[in-house]
Amino acid sequence: MRTHFCGLIDEALIGQTVTLCGWADVARNMGQIVFIDLRDHEGIVQIVAEPAEVEGNADMLAAAAAVGYEDCLRVTGTVRRRQSVNDKIRTGQVEVVAERIELLNKAEPLPFHHHENPGEDIRLKYRYLDLRSPDMQRKMRTRTKLVSALRHYLDARGFQDIETPILTKATPEGARDFLVPARMHPGEFYALPQSPQLFKQILMMAGFDRYYQIARCFRDEALRADRQLEFTQLDMEFAWVSERDVQDLTEDMIRSVFREVIGVELDGQFPRMTWAEAMRRYGSDKPDLRIALELVDVAELVKDCEFGVFTAAANDADGRVAALRIPGGAALSRKQIDEYAAHAAKYGAKGLAYAKIDEAGAVNSPVAKFFAEGAFDALLKHVGAGNGDIVFFGAGAYNKVSDFMGAVRLKAGKDFGLVQDGWKPLWVTDFPMFEWDAEENRYVALHHPFTAPAVDSIDDLRANAKTAVSRGYDMVLNGNEIGGGSIRIHRPQMQSAVFDLLGIGAEEQRAKFGFLLDALKYGAPPHGGIAFGIDRIAALMAGTESIRDVIAFPKTTSAQCLMTDAPSPIADAQLAEVHVQVREKQE
Structure with a gap:
């Protein structure tokens, strides 16, 4: 049915006649000339339907004018150099002047457009359309x-x-x-x-x-x-x-x-x-090394303070008190700090203590009052906190603290633009x-x-x-x-x-x-x-x-295939063949 792929038409084919098959990605009817972006799995090429005055082109131009989004087409034409180059596509140096346009299958109005940003559920329900997109x-x-x-x-x-x-x-x-x-x-x-x-x-x-x-x-x-x-x-x-x-x-x-x-x-x-070092420094057994932030253990500096959450964990052989310094984090509002606490809670945290150091060096922390004079400043110095920073603290069982502080580290890395480019294996x-x-x-x-x-x-x-x-x-x-x-x-x-x-x-x-x-x-x-x-x-x-x-055909987060409606009930007769009886769902 075709001689070439749309996305592989190039300058070496100028002057040659080609036959292409694909879907109409974009059709632009300019009145006396129609442009169609024809797409297949290799890419897109521009099709040009010339003015009707050219002998024999009237029917072909009418066919081009009737083309709709995602119509299935076969086009025969001659490759020529484009006057207006499109550097965004591989075929942008050339175009195909149509001699014949065949409608192989008309597409009904689609539930979404590839150039939109549809929700994932609709993409998965109409997966065959989603998979057609160049991306x-x-x-x-x-x-x-x-x-x-x-x-x-x-x-x-x-x-x-x-x-x-x-x-x-x-x-x-x-x-x-x-x-x-x-x-x-x-x-x-x-x-x-x-x-x-x-x-x-x-x-x-x-x-x-x-x-x-x-x-x-x-x-x-x-x-x-x-x-x-x-x-x-x-x-x-x-x-x-x-x-x-x-x-x-x-x-x-x-x-x-x-x-x-x-x-x-x-x-x-x-x-x-080692696993132990990864958990200690990054709170994760799969650390993202593109983020330079590291956790610091501070149990020895807080075990004698009057904040019970800290002292209980610091004096427990299986406990941990960890701190995370975020450069520039003092700019966080109280609402944003609460969002970090809520994020940590998803990973098991019962709370997230903090200390903000403003640009003048003043410290704002709900837990500072539980420390002896100078002890909290020594703690912040140990963590390396400076003006404009925020320090988050986590306390509790070792693995749980590592998990939620590791999650806070990743969130802070993304929120503050601290994720370096490149690959870190x-x-x-x-x-x-x-x-x-x-x-x-x-x-x-x-x-x-x-x-x-x-x-x-x-x-x-x-x-x-x-x-x-x-x-x-x-x-x-x-x-x-x-x-x-x-x-x-x-x-x-x-x-x-x-x-x-x-x-x-x-x-x-x-x-x-x-x-x-x-x-x-x-x-x-x-x-x-x-x-x-x-x-x-x-x-x-x-x-x-x-x-x-x-x-190609994934399940949703609720373990369903929206395209085929799987899983689905099975008839009693078929269940009987395999000696299975389904019990009613228990609330």
Whole structure:
């Protein structure tokens, strides 16, 4: 139907006849001449319908005048140089003088215009229209280039692309499973994989050495801008490796694909930072190093003051009192300060103390009165506060304070224009092995239960579970965790010990993980791996904050597909086939 793509018409084709297919992006009827911007997936080119006085052009000009927004057209014409150059588009040096315009399909009035800024709900309901827009075409093409570059890199280095099952066994990996009823096994269920974790470890035991897969994964959990119920990851596993082996290769891979896909040169050596240091300095295990602000621990300076919130946390071995200085922050109004407190509350803060130092050096703080003479000034000096600054203080349990003060740091960085341009990657290492779940009264794995501890001794691990460090590592870029992995447990005795510490008894271990424990008995090699979030990396490359912009058909934050109205009820007859009965929703 066509000889060329709209967006690829250039000066080399001047004088040639071309046939193009696409959608009418903009049509401008000037009376005796009509201009149509014709768009396909490669871009836009200007079509010109010349005056009717030219022999044979009357019908064609009438057809051009009737063209509406998003009409589906085929145009045949001759390429010529434009008198008025448009430097904003790739085809801006040329135009196509129409000889024939065919209406292939008339578009009814659309629910929104690409040149408007429609709400996300309407974009998702009419996703097929949204995806036609040049911006969405660009973003999706960026994703395609990313996946292609990753495959090319790994194929060239001896990795095998191996598919693992989608219908698998329900195992606890930190999120809820999506369950699939097994029709041929009444009362039993498959689970959709949260990741190919156990299968890729089995592949290392099977001697495949280097594995990868562009894997679809599923987690039944709350959604946000960087999370979906179903997502895509680059899954990788290596046999006979240490942490540095995995990190060095994947770091080079990420540098390579950023160079190839968007022409960006990342740092030649990514810095490394322990989890403990990241939490202490930035209040986050995925710190955005583009923001220079850092938290300062001040427990020693406030433990004897008369402000109970500070002293309680300062004298608690598991507590923290942290300060954050914001240059120029004294300009914040009381209403704006309250907005920061409300923001911190979303992350668990019960309050947010502050101290403002005006340009003359006068201090305004609701908590200053609880300090002995000179003590509050010493505190501000320790934090590095100067005239025109504001200091926020957080106190409470260590991890909670780190979380909400880290959130305040990010908000301040954006509000005060302190986010530097460019790319700041790093490795975060030495994660805690476990964290305590007070509601369930047991330890849970910070990464997953197959991550190896830094100690080889089972007795040492049991005796120091609270402070145990894992061999886990995350790659972080501009405050986004883009990849996470670890060295895995490769001895059955250690794996059983970790299960025990997680409250998974021997009977449950056999029921859920018997196949893994058996495989570990037969000479399983030391192995490790990592998984990269394709959606997150593509979003960063495309310059968008939401991964929904680089997923063709995403779900909303309420876990719905507005285009197809999924999820939807299932007929009783179909439920009966899979031996499922739906209970009424409980309020």
